[in-house]
Amino acid sequence: MQYDIIIGMEIHAQLKTKSKMFCSCANDGEDKKPNTTICEVCVGHPGTLPVINKQAVEWTILTGMAVNCEIADFTKFDRKNYFYPDLPKGYQISQYDLPISLNGYLEINGKKIKIIRIHLEEDTGKLLHPQNANYSLVDCNRAGTPLMELVTAPDITNAEDAKNFCQEYQKILRYLNVSDANMEKGQMRCEANISLQEKGRWKKSNGEIKPLGDYKLNPKIELKNINSFKAMERAVNYEIKRQTKVLNEGGRLIQETRGWNDSSGKTYHQREKESAHDYRYFPEPDLPPLILTELKEKARKKIPELPQAKAKRFITEYGFSKIDADFIVIDENLADYIEKVISEFSKKTQSEIWETHREKIIKLVSTWIINKLSGIIKAENSDISKIKITPENFAEFLALIFQNRINSSTGVKILDIMLKQGKDPSDILDSGDFEQIQDESALNKIIEKIISENPKIVKQYKNGKTSVIQFLIGQAMRETKGKADPAIVRKILIKFLTS
Ligand SMILES: [Zn+2]
Numbered sequence: 001m002q003y004d005i006i007i008g009m010e011i012h013a014q015l016k017t018k019s020k021m022f023c024s025c026a027n028d029g030e031d032k033k034p035n036t037t038i039c040e041v042c043v044g045h046p047g048t049l050p051v052i053n054k055q056a057v058e059w060t061i062l063t064g065m066a067v068n069c070e071i072a073d074f075t076k077f078d079r080k081n082y083f084y085p086d087l088p089k090g091y092q093i094s095q096y097d098l099p100i101s102l103n104g105y106l107e108i109n110g111k112k113i114k115i116i117r118i119h120l121e122e123d124t125g126k127l128l129h130p131q132n133a134n135y136s137l138v139d140c141n142r143a144g145t146p147l148m149e150l151v152t153a154p155d156i157t158n159a160e161d162a163k164n165f166c167q168e169y170q171k172i173l174r175y176l177n178v179s180d181a182n183m184e185k186g187q188m189r190c191e192a193n194i195s196l197q198e199k200g201r202w203k204k205s206n207g208e209i210k211p212l213g214d215y216k217l218n219p220k221i222e223l224k225n226i227n228s229f230k231a232m233e234r235a236v237n238y239e240i241k242r243q244t245k246v247l248n249e250g251g252r253l254i255q256e257t258r259g260w261n262d263s264s265g266k267t268y269h270q271r272e273k274e275s276a277h278d279y280r281y282f283p284e285p286d287l288p289p290l291i292l293t294e295l296k297e298k299a300r301k302k303i304p305e306l307p308q309a310k311a312k313r314f315i316t317e318y319g320f321s322k323i324d325a326d327f328i329v330i331d332e333n334l335a336d337y338i339e340k341v342i343s344e345f346s347k348k349t350q351s352e353i354w355e356t357h358r359e360k361i362i363k364l365v366s367t368w369i370i371n372k373l374s375g376i377i378k379a380e381n382s383d384i385s386k387i388k389i390t391p392e393n394f395a396e397f398l399a400l401i402f403q404n405r406i407n408s409s410t411g412v413k414i415l416d417i418m419l420k421q422g423k424d425p426s427d428i429l430d431s432g433d434f435e436q437i438q439d440e441s442a443l444n445k446i447i448e449k450i451i452s453e454n455p456k457i458v459k460q461y462k463n464g465k466t467s468v469i470q471f472l473i474g475q476a477m478r479e480t481k482g483k484a485d486p487a488i489v490r491k492i493l494i495k496f497l498t499s
Contacts, residue, residue, distance in 0.1 A: 064101025
């Protein structure tokens with residue numbers, strides 16, 4: 001049987017406001033002693049009154065705009081009633097029928113994924129289960145943290161798009177500087193709802209899946225506890241395979257929530273979802289409804305260049321490959337750094353050189369910043385904003401390579417010194433024995449010596465095995481401690497070997 005794969009996402013993101021959603025408690029209780037960043041309001045003592053955090057509302061508007069949503073003119077908060085030990089009030093303040101942002105989309109791999117809504121609510125506390133204890137503990141530091149929930153239409157059809165959607169959304173949250181969106185820390189929690197339906201026997205209407213004729217829809221399975229993008233892709237792929245197998249073997253799927261075990265690479269049953277919960281939503285009587293007209297105007301002016309637009313510009317304006325551009329824009333600081341290096345480089349170079357050699361220069365940027373520097377920064381668990389090399393010095397370093405004054409093995413050594421000491425590359429070059437040997441008469445002597453020392457190799461070359469020249473080049477590089485210009489060495493060698 002052929003099945004259509006239908007996936008919708010729900011993503012919760014903690015906002016990094018200074019204070020909590022409805023009280024003035026500090027919103028940084030994550031690593032603090034349990035129950036130290038709490039007050040009567042966020043643990044719901046009777047008689048206390050919540051106050052709306054304006055910043056959180058502004059950021060939900062901003063995020064909505066960044067993902068092409070309409071922003072409501074009028075919004076309100078509602079009580080979602082349910083009992084759970086990590087919910088001290090016995091209800092969560094959320095938004096039911098009038099979310100702040102609605103009807104947006106994000107383009108992922110050329111497909112528009114519809115965003116139904118983004119609403120604002122408060123996070124719950126945390127339950128801790130000490131080992132071998134017959135009790136649990138509650139930490140309310142997290143209770144009341146502003147939480148933004150995004151819900152997509154079931155428009156995603158494969159695991160890669162599901163993963164990419166989460167990645168793109170994370171980038172946007174970071175560009176807007178509204179959330180650190182770290183999945184491992186639970187600052188961004190992605191859930192995927194997956195169902196498989198027989199081809200041609202269902203339709204989508206208003207973001208919902210409806211059966212055609214007498215077809216009975218297969219239930220959707222909710223995937224939770226996913227703490228990395230890679231895990232998201234693996235978990236969705238596993239679910240697709242598992243559900244296909246059950247259906248093909250004539251089995252029945254149940255509506256359930258499943259977790260993901262990263263080490264076994266499998267999803268597992270967590271709990272059965274009975275018919276939809278009755279949360280007895282009603283408008284929060286302690287909070288006024290909001291008119292957003294003014295905040296909307298303010299937010300519109302604050303939207304920065306977003307990652308997808310930036311990637312496009314890096315391709316058209318500078319000529320980066322799509323792979324490089326996509327990599328660069330993951331980190332806004334890296335993108336800024338690269339733009340500054342390019343600008344410094346072009347300031348140092350005559351405009352004709354820049355125009356004629358642009359491709360080569362961008363290739364150098366890509367080799368030395370995207371590959372080498374980013375690799376070092378990642379290995380050291382550091383950040384581009386913390387490195388000691390100024391964009392001006394990096395541009396100068398690239399210019400030394402561009403002008404063939406140093407070769408790439410010397411480049412690695414100089415880069416290392418720059419990273420450790422933050423020095424000017426020309427000073428490093430002057431103080432050390434680094435400059436590339438391009439002087440042909442000096443190289444002539446060295447090569448003459450190598451040729452006389454390797455008669456067998458020379459004979460092989462003359463007999464037509466020209467690939468042995470690599471060995472001779474290697475000898476010359478060794479002799480000059482890596483400072484010879486390999487292109488010139490090759491030229492001289494050929495001259496000697498063919499004369
Ligand atoms: Zn509080």
